[in-house]
Amino acid sequence: MTANTKPIAANKEKRIPVGSETYNRITEALYEEAMWLDEMRLEEWGDFLAPDLIYRAPLRLSRQRDEQAASIVHTMNHYDEDYGTLMGRIARLTQTKSAWAEDPPSRTRHFVSNILVRETGKTDEYAVKSNGLLTRNRFEEDHMQVISYVRNDILRDVNGSLKLAKREIVFDMAVLGTQNLSIFL
Amino acid sequence: MLKTLPKSPKHKSPVLPDGTSIDDLINVDMREVQLRVMADKDLYDLEMEKIFSKTWVLLGHESEIPNEFDYMVREMGADQVIVTRGKGDEVNVLLNVCPHRGMRVCTAEAGNKRTHKCIYHGWAFKTNGDFLGSPVAKEQMHGDMRPKSELGLTKANVKVYGGLIFANFDADGQTFEEYLGDMKWYYDMLFCRTDNGLEALGPPQRFIINANWKAASEQAAADGYHTITLHQWLGEFGGFNEGDIEASMMGVEVTSRTGHALRCQPVANKFKKLAAGFDSMTLEEKLELLPPPGVTKEMLPQLKNHLDPEQLALLVDQPPQVGGMFPNILIAFIYAPQPDGTILGLTSLHSYTPRGPDKLEFTNWIFAEKDAPQEMKDRIRKVTTGMLGTSGMIEQDDSDTWPHMTRNAKGPMGKNVTLKYQAINSLPRPKDWPGPAEAYDGFTKDDTQWNWWLRWYDMMTAE
Ligand code: FES
Ligand SMILES: [Fe+2]
Numbered sequence: 001m002t003a004n005t006k007p008i009a010a011n012k013e014k015r016i017p018v019g020s021e022t023y024n025r026i027t028e029a030l031y032e033e034a035m036w037l038d039e040m041r042l043e044e045w046g047d048f049l050a051p052d053l054i055y056r057a058p059l060r061l062s063r064q065r066d067e068q069a070a071s072i073v074h075t076m077n078h079y080d081e082d083y084g085t086l087m088g089r090i091a092r093l094t095q096t097k098s099a100w101a102e103d104p105p106s107r108t109r110h111f112v113s114n115i116l117v118r119e120t121g122k123t124d125e126y127a128v129k130s131n132g133l134l135t136r137n138r139f140e141e142d143h144m145q146v147i148s149y150v151r152n153d154i155l156r157d158v159n160g161s162l163k164l165a166k167r168e169i170v171f172d173m174a175v176l177g178t179q180n181l182s183i184f185l
Numbered sequence: 186m187l188k189t190l191p192k193s194p195k196h197k198s199p200v201l202p203d204g205t206s207i208d209d210l211i212n213v214d215m216r217e218v219q220l221r222v223m224a225d226k227d228l229y230d231l232e233m234e235k236i237f238s239k240t241w242v243l244l245g246h247e248s249e250i251p252n253e254f255d256y257m258v259r260e261m262g263a264d265q266v267i268v269t270r271g272k273g274d275e276v277n278v279l280l281n282v283c284p285h286r287g288m289r290v291c292t293a294e295a296g297n298k299r300t301h302k303c304i305y306h307g308w309a310f311k312t313n314g315d316f317l318g319s320p321v322a323k324e325q326m327h328g329d330m331r332p333k334s335e336l337g338l339t340k341a342n343v344k345v346y347g348g349l350i351f352a353n354f355d356a357d358g359q360t361f362e363e364y365l366g367d368m369k370w371y372y373d374m375l376f377c378r379t380d381n382g383l384e385a386l387g388p389p390q391r392f393i394i395n396a397n398w399k400a401a402s403e404q405a406a407a408d409g410y411h412t413i414t415l416h417q418w419l420g421e422f423g424g425f426n427e428g429d430i431e432a433s434m435m436g437v438e439v440t441s442r443t444g445h446a447l448r449c450q451p452v453a454n455k456f457k458k459l460a461a462g463f464d465s466m467t468l469e470e471k472l473e474l475l476p477p478p479g480v481t482k483e484m485l486p487q488l489k490n491h492l493d494p495e496q497l498a499l500l501v502d503q504p505p506q507v508g509g510m511f512p513n514i515l516i517a518f519i520y521a522p523q524p525d526g527t528i529l530g531l532t533s534l535h536s537y538t539p540r541g542p543d544k545l546e547f548t549n550w551i552f553a554e555k556d557a558p559q560e561m562k563d564r565i566r567k568v569t570t571g572m573l574g575t576s577g578m579i580e581q582d583d584s585d586t587w588p589h590m591t592r593n594a595k596g597p598m599g600k601n602v603t604l605k606y607q608a609i610n611s612l613p614r615p616k617d618w619p620g621p622a623e624a625y626d627g628f629t630k631d632d633t634q635w636n637w638w639l640r641w642y643d644m645m646t647a648e
Pocket of ligand 1: 283284285286287288303304305306307308
């Protein structure tokens with residue numbers, strides 16, 4: 001690929017090319033994460049989280065086109081977590097007998113796509129943007145709850161394995177069409 | 186105790202299209218309500234008219250629109266309204282319906298605008314709703330059949346209480362003071378206790394639950410009982426109340442025919458280790474040890490300026506921590522002591538907005554005292570988000586429960602099952618209880634929720 005056929009943004013932001021070895025490793029890590037979440041292997045998901053993780057899902061507001069920056073509200077969140085609080089959530093779901101919001105559990109499918117990876121300036125960290133689509137079904141519901149979002153992650157290479165060091169989940173719904181977030185994204 | 190309540194002279198029980206009257210749905214003597222009320226479309230329409238067009242409705246907090254011309258769009262029952270800030274303290278609540286042809290005037294959820302112009306044909310309105318004019322002035326496209334004064338946006342009555350914005354579309358209805366009634370004394374302890382009051386830490390979380398608005402709202406009228414089972418994980422987890430959920434069932438429940446309710450829980454009982462020796466301490470010592478959530482040591486002297494001595498004593502020993510306000514508000518001011526000794530709170534208000542007979546919008550605001558340091562506000566926001574609202578570890582179990590009730594309310598057999606409120610407190614009013622309203626001592630019972638239904642009944646059968 002010659003320089004002038006590359007997407008313009010890729011030149012500017014030190015994109016790690018799609019299909020490169022690093023890109024493939026990161027893609028595989030995100031696919032594997034989706035599998036752990038869908039198969040309720042939450043302890044394995046917990047191992048993927050870095051101890052300094054910040055995990056947030058800001059609110060969205062419908063704002064005029066010239067005020068789009070204010071459409072993502074960082075002062076209030078649907079999820080406002082760190083490593084310790086996520087471990088608490090995993091413990092509630094896996095170690096107590098009465099986490100009713102997920103008992104019987106939701107059947108979920110996490111679809112991950114449009115993965116773009118950037119260098120961050122730190123040799124062991126990558127900025128990863130991905131689109132997410134979650135389908136969720138509970139009980140005998142005859143429809144799927146569908147939740148779409150973009151994730152802005154920092155993935156860190158720790159002794160050859162990738163860990164999630166930061167995640168921001170930006171939903172596309174201003175009023176979330178689900179009864180709760182007892183599932184992870 | 187079971188008492189038969191006199192029907193008001195204005196009592197008139199409306200009849201639904203299938204011949205069922207409100208009096209058939211609620212059995213006042215037996216304290217039962219037919220499950221049908223949790224899904225019925227005709228009843229829902231009647232509620233929008235008889236309750237949400239008449240009562241005061243919570244729309245937000247003035248700190249959400251701090252600057253002149255700020256606005257936000259909110260749901261008021263099944264209607265949508267624009268809440269605007271005018272000069273200084275002026276807050277307006279306007280129906281978001283263009284008087285020309287019914288278009289929404291504000292299509293964004295929030296912003297700052299000096300005038301609100303409808304994008305359809307361009308009629309323009311001031312922040313107080315007054316009609317300014319229509320485009321192409323020389324053609325007078327708004328005609329001359331109605332004066333300009335009749336072409337403004339429909340205005341609601343507004344009351345700002347402790348910074349909370351309430352509105353009411355019934356011009357001849359209850360005053361806000363009548364609405365709060367004898368429960369105001371208790372609400373003041375939460376909302377009006379410091380010099381600068383509360384602040385909403387941001388816009389509210391909003392999400393949809395496929396349940397009737399009453400499934401959530403009757404629980405907000407201080408259903409303490411469900412905590413033992415639905416939130417049993419708290420005990421299994423150990424951290425909460427030192428693992429002793431049943432201890433947190435004790436307290437005094439205050440309520441009245443207003444439909445409002447609060448659970449006052451003794452802090453010494455709830456935090457046995459932390460509050461060792463609490464009973465023999467002075468008021469000042471107690472306040473230092475367990476200040477109300479979000480109130481810093483520096484702010485403690487302010488409490489005396491706003492609360493009378495009885496209120497202050499109760500706030501220190503047995504503060505209201507959870508409850509509701511009729512028709513659809515949940516209040517949580519739950520003490521959350523941290524390992525480092527700070528007392529944070531799960532401090533939040535929810536409104537359960539009707540969105541149809543089988544759908545509600547859960548709106549969740551998180552609050553902190555305005556004068557608290559930013560670091561404390563951030564921690565309050567984080568612990569509250571962790572336990573309440575969209576992802577709240579406690580409330581995710583509630584929001585997964587209510588849809589089942591609404592589903593069951595649709596069955597030809599299920600709809601005739603009754604909701605039962607027969608756990609009646611028979612203890613005498615606690616001795617020397619300092620506050621007004623009904624006060625029920627001991628283990629949490631159904632009296633508060635029954636008052637919520639009686640208020641519902643009063644409004645549904647009012648002429
Ligand atoms: S509908 Fe608003 S100007 Fe016509
Ligand atoms: Fe609950």
